Amino acid sequence: MSQSVIEVSALSFAYNQHPVLENINMQVAQGEFLAVLGPNGGGKTTLMRILLGVLQPSRGEVRVMGSAPGHLPHVVGYVPQSQSTGEKFPITVLETVLLGRLGHLGRWGRFSKTDQQLARQALEDVDMQEYAWRSIGSLSGGQRQRVLIARALAARPQILFLDEPTAAVDQAFHSRFYDLLKEMNESGTTILVISHDLSVLSSHVKAVACVNKNLYYHHAAEISQEMLEKVYHCPVELITHGDVPHRVLRHH
Amino acid sequence: MLEILQYDFMRNALLAGFLVSIACGIIGAMVVVNRLVFISGGIAHASYGGIGLAFFAGFPPSLGAGLAALISALTMGLVSHSRKHRADTVIGVIWAVGMSMGIILLDLTPGYRVDLMSYLFGSILMVPTSALWTMAGLSLFITALMLIFYKDFLAMSHDEEFARAVGVPVTALYFLLLVMVAMTVVMTIQVVGLILVIALLTIPSYIAEKYSSSLKQMMLLAVVISIIFTQTGIWLAFYLDLTTGATIVLVAAAAFIISGLLPERMIKDKAKHKS
Numbered sequence: 001m002s003q004s005v006i007e008v009s010a011l012s013f014a015y016n017q018h019p020v021l022e023n024i025n026m027q028v029a030q031g032e033f034l035a036v037l038g039p040n041g042g043g044k045t046t047l048m049r050i051l052l053g054v055l056q057p058s059r060g061e062v063r064v065m066g067s068a069p070g071h072l073p074h075v076v077g078y079v080p081q082s083q084s085t086g087e088k089f090p091i092t093v094l095e096t097v098l099l100g101r102l103g104h105l106g107r108w109g110r111f112s113k114t115d116q117q118l119a120r121q122a123l124e125d126v127d128m129q130e131y132a133w134r135s136i137g138s139l140s141g142g143q144r145q146r147v148l149i150a151r152a153l154a155a156r157p158q159i160l161f162l163d164e165p166t167a168a169v170d171q172a173f174h175s176r177f178y179d180l181l182k183e184m185n186e187s188g189t190t191i192l193v194i195s196h197d198l199s200v201l202s203s204h205v206k207a208v209a210c211v212n213k214n215l216y217y218h219h220a221a222e223i224s225q226e227m228l229e230k231v232y233h234c235p236v237e238l239i240t241h242g243d244v245p246h247r248v249l250r251h252h
Numbered sequence: 253m254l255e256i257l258q259y260d261f262m263r264n265a266l267l268a269g270f271l272v273s274i275a276c277g278i279i280g281a282m283v284v285v286n287r288l289v290f291i292s293g294g295i296a297h298a299s300y301g302g303i304g305l306a307f308f309a310g311f312p313p314s315l316g317a318g319l320a321a322l323i324s325a326l327t328m329g330l331v332s333h334s335r336k337h338r339a340d341t342v343i344g345v346i347w348a349v350g351m352s353m354g355i356i357l358l359d360l361t362p363g364y365r366v367d368l369m370s371y372l373f374g375s376i377l378m379v380p381t382s383a384l385w386t387m388a389g390l391s392l393f394i395t396a397l398m399l400i401f402y403k404d405f406l407a408m409s410h411d412e413e414f415a416r417a418v419g420v421p422v423t424a425l426y427f428l429l430l431v432m433v434a435m436t437v438v439m440t441i442q443v444v445g446l447i448l449v450i451a452l453l454t455i456p457s458y459i460a461e462k463y464s465s466s467l468k469q470m471m472l473l474a475v476v477i478s479i480i481f482t483q484t485g486i487w488l489a490f491y492l493d494l495t496t497g498a499t500i501v502l503v504a505a506a507a508f509i510i511s512g513l514l515p516e517r518m519i520k521d522k523a524k525h526k527s
Contacts, residue, residue, distance in 0.1 A: 052417040073419030080413055089285060089410050090461055090470045099407045103418040111403070135465035155418070 005030045005159055005190050006051060011060030013046055020046050024060070024215045028192065033185045035205040036194045042212035044194045045081065048161050051192075052078055064159070073103030077157030079165045082145045093139070093147050094132040097122055100154035115154075122154035123147075125180060127173070141168040149177070160184065162193040178204055256490055261377050265496065268379045269482030271387040272436075272443045272452070275394050277475030279436040280457035281467060282429055285409050289454055291328050291430070294343045296437045296449040298324035298350025303371055304357030313371075314383070317441060321434040324350055329430045333423065374445035374497030376486065383442060390435050397432060398471070401425065406467050443482065444497035452478060455504040459511045481507065 006028035013021040021043045028034060038044050049055040050062060053070020062069050064076070077100070100122070101115040123129045126146040136144060145168045152160060160181075166174055174197075182204050185191050195201055210216040256262045283292050302320025306313040324346055332339040358368070370378070398405065407415035408422050416422050440449045460473035485500030492499070 049413070054413050054416045070416070070419065073417065076417065078414060078417045080411065090464045090467050091406065091410055092465050095406070095466055096410070099403065099410070099414070100418070102403060102407055102415075102420065105403075107404075108400070133465070151414070161417075 003030055004028060005032075005065055006192075007061075007063040008051075009061050011050065011057050011062060013043070013050060013055065014058045015046075019213065021050075021057075021211075021215075022213050024211075026209065026215055026217055028190060030190055031185070031188055033181075033191045033204060033206045034193070035201050035208045036192060036211055037196075037208060038211040044211045045163055047211055047215070048163055048192065048194060052076060052161060074155070075158040076103070077152035077155040077160045079149050079152045079160075079162040081163045082141065082148060082168050088137045091136050092132070093123065093128060093134050093136065094119060096136060096147055097150045097154050100151035103155055118156065119150075119154045122150040125153055126150045126177075142170050142173070145169050146173065157189065159190045159192070162191070162195070164194055164196070166195065166197055256487060261379075262486070262490065264379045264381060264384060265376045265486050266483060267384055268376055268387060268443055269486055269500070270479055271384065271391050272440050273456075273478035273482050274391040274475055275436040276440055276452045277456055277460075277473075277478045278394060278398050278471045279432055280453040280478070281460065281471040281474050282405065282409065283433060283453050284457040284461065285467065285470075286429070288429075288433065289450065290340060291325070291332065291343055292433055292437060292453055293450050294328055294347040294350075295321050295325050295430075295434050296441065296446040297347045299434075299438060299441065300354035300371065300446060301350035301352075301357070302354070304354030304361075308357040308361045314386075314438070314442075318434075318438045320350060321438045322431065325430040325434040326427065329427050333426070370445070371441065372445045372447050373495055374441065374443050374448065376443045376496045379442055387439050387442075390439050394432050394435060397428070401428070402468070405429070409467065444500055448497050448501045451501040451504055452481070455501075455508050456481065459507060462511065477507070 004027045006026070008024055008026040011021060011024040012019065024047065036044050036047070046055065050057050051064060051069055053064075053068070065072055097119040098111055098115060101111060101118060104115070105111070120129065120132070123132060126149050128143065128146050128150060131139065131143065131147075136147065139147065145165065149162075149165055152162070162181075166177060169177065178197075178201070181191055181193070185204075193201070193205075208218045210218070257266075283289055299317040299321040301324075302316035302318070303313045304316075305320070306316025328339075328343050328346060331342045335342070355368075404415070404420045404425055407418065407420050408425050412422055436453070437446075437449050440452055444452055456474040456477040457470065459477055460470045464470035464473055481504045482500050485503040486496055488494070488503065489496040489499035
């Protein structure tokens, strides 16, 4: 039995007295590949931000690798929803990816040769190496998202958090990207991904968490039709892109 | 042409314009990319309250302006952090109240009438040598802070949420930035006055941003542009016998309009730059 890298007990979060998450309990084992599903506004992103230490929980306890969230920035990688970052910001692609190494640096540290190499490697992983000197503002939405993915990869994280990482990327990159995640997962990286891409995800993930104020965790020993069934039992909204069939899903 | 340099006050004015430009370029870039223009305007105007208090209580006006700028910067920082949705309203209130307090305190001060205009539009031709040293010190201090925390400031400005996730102390940095804005504003008030501070903080940075692919580049370029504006403005004002602060700002405004007509640099060229 592998040990837990994330432990959440009795977690609640309210935004302006509005409950967003209630009594969440969850344990994520090392090497897990967890898909986080749920309707928009159900609290998926909020949960991820709490696990990252960006938001503080109203109640309950959260441990990431045994520490309070945000205290071990070098073990986590994060791909936020692409809308959250400035599109017209004066920063080059390489600089952006290099910032992913910030968690490994002390407050007074400088980026080293190794940091530079890891940043370039990450750019190659997402096939953006020839854009290294371009400014972020000159990229398309999909390219920008790839850069944000590279920024998280550059950290060589032990736990990788992704919030709808493929919302804007092109189809060609799509499957390559999930293969890359699978590779990382096989070499020991724990992965938590918020996504609506059930068609691709279902062949990769090992477990599914459905978040809609509460959290339902579905462990799965193997990826099966049965698990897909469980996925679809989540109160997910209409899925409207790709070849995924549109359906209305019943509640728990 | 160079007889302008024969006068002590002109040499001081040109030097003050140069020193202030360093801080204005660096902090102006941060103000523009972090959308702190309104807060900066608030700090500038609220500092007038400190000037009024200084005259009323009898201590140096630059000290009063500095303290008021610092206090209002931190207050506005708290407000914009804790209650985001009405922050701009509260900042507007602090802006107006600070300014009014300054005027009332000056009314209540017995004796001679202070020249309001010199604070509103600057008094660069009366900058004493001692003030130049203060400006040099502050500019050096601001440059040093930016060098030390550059990558953290960059991460915070580009993607605050990500910065928090990788352990950047965003809240502390945000307040540090506001303190640096306050220092810059107080310094710049002497050159162009509190009404025109915003012009020197924003116009050079705005032009610089169009031709920069990194924040560092934008800061450097904004410093250079700001130096050109202040030196040209002072020189023109001297020969045309105009108010210096306002002339500097109009020089900046003219460049602002011309830059709007020029095309942005083709960023694609940068791709060839390659590793």
